[in-house]
Amino acid sequence: MAKNLLIVESPAKAKTIEKYLGSDYQVLSSYGHIRDLPKSGMAIDVEHKFEPDYIIPDDKTKTVNELKRAAKGKTVWLATDEDREGEAISWHLCQALKLDPKTTKRIVFHEITEGAIKNAVAKPRHIDINLVNAQQARRVLDRLVGYELSPVIWKKIGPGLSAGRVQSVAVRLIVEREREIEAFEGKASYKVTGLFHGTTKELFEAELNEKLADEKSTEKFLDTLIKASYKLTSITQKPGKRSPGAPFTTSTLQQAASNRLGYSVRQTMVLAQKLYESGHITYMRTDSLNLSKTAIDQASKVITENYGKEYLKTRVYKTKSAGAQEAHEAIRPTNFALEAAGSDEKQKRLYKLIRTRALASQMSEAMVEKTELKIAISTDDKRYFISKGEVVTFDGFLKVWGKGAEDKILPALQEGEALNAQEISARPVYEKPAPRYTEASLVKKLEAEGIGRPSTYAPTISTIQARGYVEKGNVEGQQRNITVYSLIDNKVSKNEEQETYGEIKNKLIPTDTGKVVSDFLVKYFADVVDYGFTAEVEAEFDKIADGKEQWNRMIADFYGPFHKLVEKSEDISRQDANQGRELGKDPKSGKPVIARLGRFGAMIQIGQAEDEEKPKFAPMPAGKNLSNVTLEEALEMFKLPRVVGTTPDGEEITSNIGRFGPYVKFGSTYVSIKGDDPFTVTEKTARELIAAKVKADKEKIIAEFKSGISVLNGRFGPYITDGTTNAKIPKDVEPKKVTEALAKKLLEERKKSTKKR
DSSP states (O other), X not given: OOSEEEEESOHHHHHHHHTTSOTTEEEEXXXXXXXXXXXXXXXXXXXXXXXXXXXXXGGGHHXXXXXXXXXXXXXXXXOOOSSHHHXXXXXXXXXXXXXXXXXXXXXXXXXXSHHHHHHHHHSOBOOOHHHHHHHHHHHHHHHHHHHHHHHHHHHHTOTTOOOOHHHHHHHHHHHHHHHHHHHOOOOEEEEEEEEEEOTTOOOEEEEESSOBSSHHHHHHHHHHTTTOOEEEEEEEEEEEEEOOOOOBOHHHHHHHIIIIIOOOHHHHHHHHHHHHHTTSBOOSSOOOOOOOHHHHHHHHHHHHHHHOGGGBOOOOOOOOOTTOOSOSSOBOBSOTTOOOOOSSHHHHHHHHHHHHHHHHTTBOOEEEEEEEEEEEETTEEEEEEEEEEEEEEEOTTHHHHOOOSOOBOOOOOOTTOEEEEEEEEEEEEEOOOOOOOOHHHHHHHHHHHTOSOTTTHHHHHHHHHHTTSEXXXXXXXXXXXXXXXXXXXXXXXXXXXXXXXXXXXXXXXXOHHHHHHHHHHHHHOTTTTOHHHHHHHHHHHHHHHTTSSOHHHHHHHHHHHHHHHHHHGGGSOHHHXXXXXXXXXXXXXXXXXXXXXXXXXXXXXXXXXXXXSOOEEEEOOTTOOTTTOOHHHHXXXXXXXXXXXXXXXXXXXXXXXXXXXXEEEETTEEEEOTTSOTTTOOHHHHHHHHHHHHHHHHHHEEEEOTTSOEEEEETTEEEEESSSOEEEOOTTSOGGGOOHHHHHHHHHHHHHHHHHO
């Protein structure tokens, strides 16, 4: 019988570790946290040093009881993750299982391999209460902010909204970037390129050393080239090199997986967690760049055997972040000799990315030869054409990491050689604003600002999208007319072309709700969403983890001023909090037309709440938002509902836009017309959609009883409903043969099971 009980967080981790420990060890999982703050209520005693009131959630009671039974008469080892979250889980296990944190054996490891596990067991320690307090401080602070700030937003802006300490700062970053883009006015200038050749007749491209201001100066310049001759005045060649990047940290892995594999931040962490728990990679929540000597030796052997000694160059990377504490190593394979690992294709692709990055970090630089050609213009003393080429002469780390862009090789030419221009062209190029954030670039920005830590990036980005403050969206490009000039055979021609601009894919775009909430927080709770302040809070957590600061004193310093702001917010009127944007005046009534946020999203309003006559409301036009809708577009929406025609029975059909999109209506029946425009939908189309809806509704009903209970065909098959409770029909019962008595019985059983759960 096992004398030891070792507890980890996940069953997958337990299964892997169990292989390495003998029969003396029983390995069980806590399935993550077994104690936490309750979902409802603040559960923080602000009067007594902010003591949290932890509970064991109902869904963890069974797990805790099983662990208590298993722990009886055994030595308990706590082997949760080595970061603050893992330390806190171990501490909570001590509280729930009535173990002494000062004597209970605590082990940590950054990889799940036989050697790492046995080394950890040989060197147990006790729970580090400083790490526990750092995690507890974060949890308490986030609860205080969320619990006190969210109700303010409900009252002042709209129900169902919420705020979070780090999430609100992330939304602010995205909103401010969007505002920069909206305000940006890009100027156009002309880029001039030429196709040249020398005696070898091999064509190469060169670009004028400066851009031209406008069409007039461009046309004038090209006219001067009609009689121009060209001469290669200099050839500059110099060696260069490219160095590999450091092995992955959490944030750089998230960025590379997004850019190279198209994975979301959350998806990357889920896949990495599985690879870690299966023993294939080291711990994936880390901001350390360090590799152990064992890892470097392993990598060196693989590099030397597969590519040769000339490809090996070992390096020790220093972690730049002052607060780096999450783990002792960068993310790397536990066995460099293993070329592929993972239970599915996505895991395998991520493993390959991690392995190649770690290998590349210990490989030689890539050597390149850079060539630059300077081409003089006989008719212009100031301007010249320039062409740059680069050739990789030794691939080094690129052997595994990949080259990226192809080599640009210039033809063999002689200095002083006369060149011919086959074509000179000039086309406008527009200045671009800073790009919208992707998940990867947002992680990079958060890390650069010191906001959050490796364990918080993925949940932060997931949360702001789940709350509807930010959408990962695509924007179709717009068309614009451009004038392109060409000089061919001593003749300048001018052509009109169209180009697409402004297209974006998978970028983070703030919603109207996100903008309004962010503006409100910036105006009335500036410190809470201040970048520097949020970074300082992270630094305070680091001090707590190092034992240099008391956690509840740090919370008190924050809470006092914050709570005063919350109390002061009672004086903020709902109108001040959600002012909206006045678009102009309604020509009929003379009242203001306002684009503002309503209960179900952005909308248009004519008049104010304090007017004698109630304001009129209309939905936001499709594809428009609070910042770009015009007065004309807004007024058009008040033409709805529109009379489309009548049904065959003479009932009036109207079209409109509702919470769930455009629809047509007859009587009390609504029919979605997604894909059709409520302003132009015809009577014929409306009748067809209505007929299809009526038919579908009839086919949906299998049986109806006087008690109000129905047997219906649903999306997932037949079911019973009384309008509030739904119940499945047993597989051995024919839906058409369900009696009213059986229906009542099944619904009652369903209600009892729901109540019990």
